[in-house]
Amino acid sequence: MDIEKKADERPSDTEILAYEKTLRAEFLAAPLVGASTGFGALLAEFHEGNIFHKKVQQLSGKAVAFRAIRKDGNCFYRALCFALCEALLNFQGTEWAKRVRERVLDSRKILISAGYDPIITDDFFEPLGEAIAETYSIEKLTEAFEKDYISDTIVCYLRLVTAAELKLNRDLYEAFILDSHPTIEDFISHQVEPMGIESDQIHIVAMSNALGVTINVANLDGSDADLNFHDITPMMPLELENPKSQPVLNLLYRPGHYDIVYL
Amino acid sequence: MSRATALKRLMTEYRELTVNAPDGITAGPISEDNFFVWEALICGPSDTAYENGIFTATMTFPTDYPLSPPTMKFTPPLFHPNIYADGRVCISILHAPGDDPNMYELASERWSPVQSVEKILLSVVSMLAEPNDESGANIEASKMWRSDREKFNAIVRAQVNQTLGL
Incomplete structure:
Protein backbone atom coordinates (compact mmCIF):
# COMPACT_ATOMS: atom_id res chain seq x y z
CA MET A 1 0.00 0.00 0.00
CA ASP A 2 2.73 2.40 1.00
CA ILE A 3 4.59 1.84 -2.22
CA GLU A 4 1.46 2.57 -4.26
CA LYS A 5 0.88 5.74 -2.30
CA LYS A 6 4.42 6.90 -2.92
CA ALA A 7 4.03 6.34 -6.64
CA ASP A 8 0.81 8.39 -6.63
CA GLU A 9 2.50 11.32 -4.94
CA ARG A 10 5.10 11.65 -7.67
CA PRO A 11 3.15 13.97 -9.98
CA SER A 12 3.06 16.57 -7.22
CA ASP A 13 6.87 16.51 -7.19
CA THR A 14 6.69 17.10 -10.91
CA GLU A 15 4.33 20.00 -10.39
CA ILE A 16 6.62 21.58 -7.83
CA LEU A 17 9.54 21.10 -10.15
CA ALA A 18 7.64 22.62 -13.07
CA TYR A 19 6.86 25.67 -10.96
CA GLU A 20 10.48 25.96 -9.85
CA LYS A 21 11.52 25.67 -13.47
CA THR A 22 9.33 28.63 -14.48
CA LEU A 23 10.78 30.75 -11.70
CA ARG A 24 14.27 29.65 -12.63
CA ALA A 25 13.83 30.55 -16.29
CA GLU A 26 12.73 34.02 -15.19
CA PHE A 27 15.80 34.41 -12.96
CA LEU A 28 18.14 33.11 -15.64
CA ALA A 29 16.99 35.77 -18.10
CA ALA A 30 18.50 38.49 -15.86
CA PRO A 31 22.09 39.65 -16.44
CA LEU A 32 24.80 37.81 -14.48
CA VAL A 33 25.94 41.11 -13.02
CA GLY A 34 23.58 44.06 -13.43
CA ALA A 35 24.38 47.76 -13.69
CA SER A 36 24.84 49.87 -10.59
CA THR A 37 21.46 51.45 -9.81
CA GLY A 38 19.39 53.09 -7.09
CA PHE A 39 16.98 51.16 -4.89
CA GLY A 40 13.76 51.83 -6.82
CA ALA A 41 13.51 48.45 -8.54
CA LEU A 42 14.40 46.56 -5.38
CA LEU A 43 11.84 48.55 -3.38
CA ALA A 44 9.18 47.77 -6.00
CA GLU A 45 9.66 44.03 -5.40
CA PHE A 46 7.94 44.34 -2.01
CA HIS A 47 4.57 45.66 -0.95
CA GLU A 48 4.50 48.77 1.12
CA GLY A 49 4.12 47.87 4.78
CA ASN A 50 5.99 44.61 4.24
CA ILE A 51 9.00 44.16 6.55
CA PHE A 52 11.32 43.75 3.56
CA HIS A 53 10.02 47.00 2.07
CA LYS A 54 10.76 48.77 5.32
CA LYS A 55 14.29 47.35 5.46
CA VAL A 56 15.08 48.29 1.86
CA GLN A 57 14.00 51.82 2.72
CA GLN A 58 16.35 51.81 5.70
CA LEU A 59 19.12 50.49 3.49
CA SER A 60 18.58 53.12 0.82
CA GLY A 61 19.13 55.75 3.52
CA LYS A 62 22.57 54.31 4.24
CA ALA A 63 23.74 52.99 0.88
CA VAL A 64 24.48 54.88 -2.32
CA ALA A 65 23.88 52.16 -4.90
CA PHE A 66 22.79 48.60 -5.59
CA ARG A 67 23.98 46.05 -8.15
CA ALA A 68 21.77 43.04 -8.85
CA ILE A 69 23.36 39.63 -9.35
CA ARG A 70 21.63 36.81 -11.21
CA LYS A 71 19.66 34.44 -8.98
CA ASP A 72 21.27 31.21 -10.07
CA GLY A 73 22.68 29.80 -6.84
CA ASN A 74 26.14 31.18 -7.67
CA CYS A 75 25.27 34.71 -6.56
CA PHE A 76 27.41 34.86 -3.43
CA TYR A 77 30.66 33.98 -5.21
CA ARG A 78 29.81 36.14 -8.22
CA ALA A 79 28.85 39.14 -6.07
CA LEU A 80 31.87 38.79 -3.82
CA CYS A 81 34.33 38.43 -6.66
CA PHE A 82 32.91 41.34 -8.64
CA ALA A 83 33.00 43.53 -5.52
CA LEU A 84 36.56 42.39 -4.84
CA CYS A 85 37.81 43.09 -8.38
CA GLU A 86 36.07 46.45 -8.36
CA ALA A 87 37.71 47.34 -5.03
CA LEU A 88 41.08 46.28 -6.45
CA LEU A 89 40.58 48.81 -9.26
CA ASN A 90 39.42 51.56 -6.90
CA PHE A 91 42.28 50.91 -4.48
CA GLN A 92 44.89 50.39 -7.17
CA GLY A 93 48.45 50.89 -5.98
CA THR A 94 47.61 50.48 -2.29
CA GLU A 95 49.21 47.97 0.03
CA TRP A 96 45.80 46.32 0.43
CA ALA A 97 45.49 45.68 -3.31
CA LYS A 98 48.99 44.23 -3.37
CA ARG A 99 48.31 41.86 -0.46
CA VAL A 100 44.95 40.72 -1.80
CA ARG A 101 46.53 39.92 -5.16
CA GLU A 102 49.18 37.88 -3.36
CA ARG A 103 46.50 35.94 -1.49
CA VAL A 104 44.60 35.24 -4.70
CA LEU A 105 47.76 34.07 -6.47
CA ASP A 106 48.77 31.93 -3.48
CA SER A 107 45.38 30.23 -3.54
CA ARG A 108 46.64 28.02 -6.36
CA LYS A 109 49.17 26.47 -3.96
CA ILE A 110 46.47 26.11 -1.32
CA LEU A 111 44.33 24.11 -3.75
CA ILE A 112 47.27 21.76 -4.31
CA SER A 113 47.74 21.31 -0.53
CA ALA A 114 44.04 20.47 -0.32
CA GLY A 115 44.56 17.68 -2.84
CA TYR A 116 43.30 19.26 -6.06
CA ASP A 117 45.16 18.45 -9.26
CA PRO A 118 46.70 21.67 -10.67
CA ILE A 119 46.31 20.33 -14.21
CA ILE A 120 42.58 20.71 -13.65
CA THR A 121 42.40 23.72 -11.33
CA ASP A 122 44.86 26.00 -13.17
CA ASP A 123 42.38 26.16 -16.06
CA PHE A 124 39.77 27.46 -13.63
CA PHE A 125 42.19 30.06 -12.23
CA GLU A 126 43.01 31.78 -15.53
CA PRO A 127 39.98 34.14 -15.84
CA LEU A 128 40.31 35.24 -12.20
CA GLY A 129 44.02 35.82 -12.70
CA GLU A 130 43.14 38.17 -15.56
CA ALA A 131 40.37 39.92 -13.63
CA ILE A 132 42.67 40.89 -10.75
CA ALA A 133 45.40 42.24 -13.06
CA GLU A 134 46.45 45.87 -12.48
CA THR A 135 45.87 46.64 -16.13
CA TYR A 136 42.16 45.81 -15.88
CA SER A 137 39.44 48.45 -16.14
CA ILE A 138 35.86 48.58 -14.90
CA GLU A 139 34.67 48.22 -18.52
CA LYS A 140 36.69 45.05 -19.02
CA LEU A 141 35.55 43.74 -15.66
CA THR A 142 31.87 44.26 -16.43
CA GLU A 143 32.31 42.70 -19.85
CA ALA A 144 34.14 39.66 -18.45
CA PHE A 145 31.56 39.04 -15.72
CA GLU A 146 28.76 39.19 -18.29
CA LYS A 147 30.25 36.32 -20.29
CA ASP A 148 28.78 33.09 -18.92
CA TYR A 149 31.87 31.04 -19.33
CA ILE A 150 34.32 33.51 -17.79
CA SER A 151 31.98 34.48 -14.98
CA ASP A 152 31.11 30.87 -14.16
CA THR A 153 34.73 29.75 -14.29
CA ILE A 154 35.58 32.42 -11.69
CA VAL A 155 32.70 31.18 -9.54
CA CYS A 156 33.95 27.62 -9.95
CA TYR A 157 37.46 28.60 -8.87
CA LEU A 158 36.21 30.43 -5.76
CA ARG A 159 34.14 27.38 -4.86
CA LEU A 160 37.33 25.33 -4.88
CA VAL A 161 39.16 27.95 -2.77
CA THR A 162 36.28 27.76 -0.28
CA ALA A 163 36.47 23.96 -0.32
CA ALA A 164 40.25 24.03 0.24
CA GLU A 165 39.87 26.46 3.15
CA LEU A 166 37.27 24.17 4.78
CA LYS A 167 39.42 21.10 4.24
CA LEU A 168 42.71 22.59 5.43
CA ASN A 169 41.23 24.27 8.51
CA ARG A 170 38.59 21.69 9.27
CA ASP A 171 38.89 22.19 13.04
CA LEU A 172 37.41 25.66 12.63
CA TYR A 173 34.46 24.57 10.54
CA GLU A 174 33.58 20.97 11.38
CA ALA A 175 31.32 21.83 14.31
CA PHE A 176 29.04 23.82 11.99
CA ILE A 177 28.45 21.09 9.43
CA LEU A 178 28.52 17.80 11.31
CA ASP A 179 24.83 17.95 12.20
CA SER A 180 23.91 17.90 8.52
CA HIS A 181 26.82 16.07 6.87
CA PRO A 182 28.96 13.15 8.11
CA THR A 183 32.29 14.73 7.05
CA ILE A 184 33.76 17.97 5.71
CA GLU A 185 34.43 16.10 2.45
CA ASP A 186 30.76 15.17 2.11
CA PHE A 187 29.74 18.78 2.81
CA ILE A 188 32.20 20.00 0.18
CA SER A 189 31.06 17.62 -2.55
CA HIS A 190 27.39 18.51 -1.94
CA GLN A 191 27.35 22.12 -0.77
CA VAL A 192 30.51 23.73 -2.17
CA GLU A 193 31.91 22.14 -5.34
CA PRO A 194 28.73 21.80 -7.46
CA MET A 195 27.81 24.89 -9.43
CA GLY A 196 24.47 26.49 -8.62
CA ILE A 197 24.40 25.41 -4.97
CA GLU A 198 23.60 28.32 -2.68
CA SER A 199 25.96 29.59 -0.02
CA ASP A 200 25.51 29.98 3.70
CA GLN A 201 27.26 31.76 6.53
CA ILE A 202 30.00 29.09 6.63
CA HIS A 203 30.89 29.70 2.96
CA ILE A 204 31.16 33.44 3.61
CA VAL A 205 33.38 32.94 6.65
CA ALA A 206 35.60 30.54 4.67
CA MET A 207 35.92 33.01 1.77
CA SER A 208 36.73 35.87 4.14
CA ASN A 209 39.41 33.77 5.81
CA ALA A 210 40.85 32.45 2.56
CA LEU A 211 41.10 35.83 0.85
CA GLY A 212 41.79 37.93 3.95
CA VAL A 213 38.99 40.37 3.14
CA THR A 214 36.30 41.87 5.34
CA ILE A 215 32.78 41.15 4.14
CA ASN A 216 29.87 43.21 5.44
CA VAL A 217 26.45 41.70 4.81
CA ALA A 218 23.33 43.85 5.01
CA ASN A 219 20.88 41.33 6.37
CA LEU A 220 17.50 41.72 4.71
CA ASP A 221 15.69 38.92 6.52
CA GLY A 222 12.07 38.61 7.53
CA SER A 223 12.69 39.26 11.23
CA ASP A 224 10.63 42.00 12.77
CA ALA A 225 13.56 44.26 13.66
CA ASP A 226 15.55 47.02 12.04
CA LEU A 227 17.93 46.24 9.19
CA ASN A 228 21.14 44.83 10.65
CA PHE A 229 24.61 44.16 9.30
CA HIS A 230 26.92 41.16 9.72
CA ASP A 231 30.54 42.10 9.67
CA ILE A 232 32.70 39.11 8.78
CA THR A 233 36.40 39.74 9.38
CA PRO A 234 39.14 37.28 8.46
CA MET A 235 40.80 35.28 11.22
CA MET A 236 44.10 35.56 9.36
CA PRO A 237 43.98 39.19 8.20
CA LEU A 238 46.26 40.58 5.52
CA GLU A 239 49.54 41.95 6.83
CA LEU A 240 48.96 45.67 6.42
CA GLU A 241 50.82 48.62 7.92
CA ASN A 242 47.55 50.46 8.28
CA PRO A 243 44.79 47.84 8.61
CA LYS A 244 42.14 50.50 9.21
CA SER A 245 42.34 51.85 5.68
CA GLN A 246 41.25 48.68 3.88
CA PRO A 247 38.01 48.49 1.91
CA VAL A 248 35.07 46.39 3.01
CA LEU A 249 33.11 44.33 0.49
CA ASN A 250 29.42 45.04 1.02
CA LEU A 251 26.78 42.51 0.08
CA LEU A 252 23.04 42.49 0.47
CA TYR A 253 21.46 39.27 1.73
CA ARG A 254 17.86 38.31 1.14
CA PRO A 255 16.68 34.75 1.91
CA GLY A 256 18.39 32.60 -0.73
CA HIS A 257 20.17 35.42 -2.50
CA TYR A 258 23.10 37.88 -2.48
CA ASP A 259 23.55 41.16 -4.37
CA ILE A 260 26.14 43.94 -4.10
CA VAL A 261 25.49 47.21 -2.26
CA TYR A 262 27.66 50.28 -2.05
CA LEU A 263 27.67 51.96 1.35
CA MET B 1 37.88 30.18 -25.33
CA SER B 2 35.49 27.97 -23.45
CA ARG B 3 35.65 25.32 -26.13
CA ALA B 4 39.45 25.32 -26.00
CA THR B 5 39.45 24.79 -22.22
CA ALA B 6 36.89 22.01 -22.53
CA LEU B 7 38.96 20.36 -25.25
CA LYS B 8 42.13 20.54 -23.15
CA ARG B 9 40.35 18.98 -20.20
CA LEU B 10 38.84 16.21 -22.35
CA MET B 11 42.22 15.36 -23.83
CA THR B 12 43.74 15.21 -20.34
CA GLU B 13 40.97 12.90 -19.15
CA TYR B 14 41.27 10.69 -22.23
CA ARG B 15 44.99 10.27 -21.68
CA GLU B 16 44.45 9.49 -18.00
CA LEU B 17 41.75 6.91 -18.82
CA THR B 18 44.01 5.26 -21.38
CA VAL B 19 46.99 5.02 -19.05
CA ASN B 20 45.07 4.03 -15.91
CA ALA B 21 41.94 2.33 -17.21
CA PRO B 22 39.66 1.15 -14.38
CA ALA B 57 27.06 4.14 -24.47
CA THR B 58 27.61 7.50 -26.14
CA MET B 59 28.73 10.45 -24.04
CA THR B 60 28.12 13.95 -25.38
CA PHE B 61 30.00 16.84 -23.79
CA PRO B 62 28.80 20.46 -23.72
CA THR B 63 31.22 23.18 -24.85
CA ASP B 64 31.37 24.49 -21.28
CA TYR B 65 32.48 21.11 -19.93
CA PRO B 66 33.43 20.61 -17.09
CA LEU B 67 31.23 23.42 -15.73
CA SER B 68 28.28 21.39 -17.02
CA PRO B 69 28.15 17.59 -17.15
CA PRO B 70 27.95 15.45 -20.28
CA THR B 71 24.90 13.40 -21.21
CA MET B 72 25.11 9.65 -21.54
CA LYS B 73 22.99 7.32 -23.62
CA PHE B 74 23.14 3.55 -23.96
CA THR B 75 22.88 2.35 -27.56
CA PRO B 76 20.94 0.13 -27.75
CA PRO B 77 18.92 1.16 -24.66
CA LEU B 78 19.31 -0.98 -21.58
CA PHE B 79 16.41 -2.18 -19.43
CA HIS B 80 17.12 -0.56 -16.05
CA PRO B 81 15.16 1.59 -13.56
CA ASN B 82 17.54 4.54 -14.07
CA ILE B 83 17.76 4.42 -17.86
CA TYR B 84 15.05 6.02 -20.00
CA ALA B 85 13.43 4.01 -22.78
CA ASP B 86 15.60 5.88 -25.31
CA GLY B 87 18.78 4.86 -23.48
CA ARG B 88 19.56 8.10 -21.63
CA VAL B 89 21.11 7.55 -18.22
CA CYS B 90 19.46 9.31 -15.28
CA ILE B 91 21.76 9.45 -12.24
CA SER B 92 22.58 12.28 -9.93
CA ILE B 93 26.21 12.71 -11.02
CA LEU B 94 24.99 13.60 -14.53
CA HIS B 95 22.77 16.41 -13.28
CA ALA B 96 23.76 19.95 -12.52
CA PRO B 97 21.93 21.17 -9.39
CA GLY B 98 18.62 22.77 -10.26
CA ASP B 99 18.42 20.55 -13.30
CA ASP B 100 17.57 17.46 -11.33
CA PRO B 101 14.38 15.60 -12.24
CA ASN B 102 14.52 13.68 -8.95
CA MET B 103 14.46 15.86 -5.88
CA TYR B 104 15.19 12.92 -3.61
CA GLU B 105 18.65 12.56 -5.06
CA LEU B 106 19.96 15.35 -2.85
CA ALA B 107 22.05 12.98 -0.78
CA SER B 108 23.73 11.30 -3.71
CA GLU B 109 26.84 12.27 -5.56
CA ARG B 110 26.34 15.15 -7.96
CA TRP B 111 28.12 16.79 -10.82
CA SER B 112 30.77 19.38 -10.11
CA PRO B 113 33.65 20.63 -12.25
CA VAL B 114 36.09 18.44 -10.30
CA GLN B 115 34.21 15.25 -11.18
CA SER B 116 35.37 13.33 -14.26
CA VAL B 117 34.40 10.88 -16.99
CA GLU B 118 35.97 8.14 -14.93
CA LYS B 119 33.82 8.96 -11.88
CA ILE B 120 30.70 9.02 -14.06
CA LEU B 121 31.50 5.60 -15.50
CA LEU B 122 32.21 4.14 -12.07
CA SER B 123 28.88 5.55 -10.85
CA VAL B 124 27.14 3.96 -13.83
CA VAL B 125 28.69 0.58 -12.97
CA SER B 126 27.38 0.88 -9.40
CA MET B 127 24.04 1.98 -10.78
CA LEU B 128 23.87 -1.23 -12.83
CA ALA B 129 24.65 -3.26 -9.72
CA GLU B 130 22.33 -1.30 -7.43
CA PRO B 131 19.44 0.43 -9.20
CA ASN B 132 17.76 3.33 -7.44
CA ASP B 133 14.11 2.28 -7.72
CA GLU B 134 12.87 5.65 -6.48
CA SER B 135 14.07 7.34 -9.64
CA GLY B 136 11.43 6.94 -12.28
CA ALA B 137 13.47 7.09 -15.49
CA ASN B 138 11.96 3.75 -16.50
CA ILE B 139 8.87 3.22 -14.38
CA GLU B 140 8.14 -0.23 -15.78
CA ALA B 141 11.66 -1.38 -14.94
CA SER B 142 11.43 0.21 -11.47
CA LYS B 143 8.17 -1.58 -10.69
CA MET B 144 9.41 -4.89 -12.03
CA TRP B 145 12.70 -4.55 -10.12
CA ARG B 146 10.67 -4.16 -6.93
CA SER B 147 7.90 -6.66 -7.49
CA ASP B 148 9.09 -9.31 -9.96
CA ARG B 149 12.85 -9.66 -9.82
CA GLU B 150 12.84 -12.92 -11.79
CA LYS B 151 11.07 -11.39 -14.76
CA PHE B 152 13.33 -8.33 -14.55
CA ASN B 153 16.44 -10.51 -14.59
CA ALA B 154 15.13 -12.52 -17.53
CA ILE B 155 14.59 -9.38 -19.65
CA VAL B 156 18.06 -8.10 -18.77
CA ARG B 157 19.70 -11.44 -19.53
CA ALA B 158 18.01 -11.51 -22.93
CA GLN B 159 19.50 -8.05 -23.59
CA VAL B 160 22.92 -9.24 -22.41
CA ASN B 161 22.75 -12.12 -24.89
CA GLN B 162 21.81 -9.68 -27.63
CA THR B 163 24.86 -7.51 -26.92
CA LEU B 164 26.99 -10.64 -27.19
CA GLY B 165 25.35 -11.55 -30.48
CA LEU B 166 23.86 -14.75 -29.05
Missing part, protein backbone atom coordinates in the same frame (compact mmCIF):
# COMPACT_ATOMS: atom_id res chain seq x y z
CA ASP B 23 38.53 -2.49 -14.54
CA GLY B 24 35.68 -3.20 -16.90
CA ILE B 25 35.56 0.25 -18.51
CA THR B 26 36.98 1.81 -21.63
CA ALA B 27 36.08 5.18 -23.07
CA GLY B 28 37.34 7.63 -25.64
CA PRO B 29 36.36 9.94 -28.48
CA ILE B 30 34.60 8.19 -31.36
CA SER B 31 36.66 10.17 -33.82
CA GLU B 32 39.87 12.16 -33.39
CA ASP B 33 38.10 15.03 -35.16
CA ASN B 34 35.55 15.51 -32.42
CA PHE B 35 36.56 15.19 -28.80
CA PHE B 36 33.07 16.18 -27.64
CA VAL B 37 31.46 12.81 -28.45
CA TRP B 38 32.81 9.70 -26.77
CA GLU B 39 31.97 6.04 -26.82
CA ALA B 40 32.14 4.09 -23.58
CA LEU B 41 32.15 0.32 -23.20
CA ILE B 42 31.01 -1.00 -19.85
CA CYS B 43 31.17 -4.58 -18.63
CA GLY B 44 28.12 -5.67 -16.65
CA PRO B 45 29.07 -6.10 -12.98
CA SER B 46 29.38 -9.71 -11.82
CA ASP B 47 26.71 -11.26 -9.59
CA THR B 48 24.05 -9.13 -11.27
CA ALA B 49 21.70 -9.79 -14.18
CA TYR B 50 23.99 -7.59 -16.29
CA GLU B 51 26.96 -9.96 -15.74
CA ASN B 52 28.88 -10.93 -18.92
CA GLY B 53 27.23 -8.12 -20.90
CA ILE B 54 29.28 -5.49 -22.70
CA PHE B 55 27.25 -2.33 -23.09
CA THR B 56 27.92 0.57 -25.41
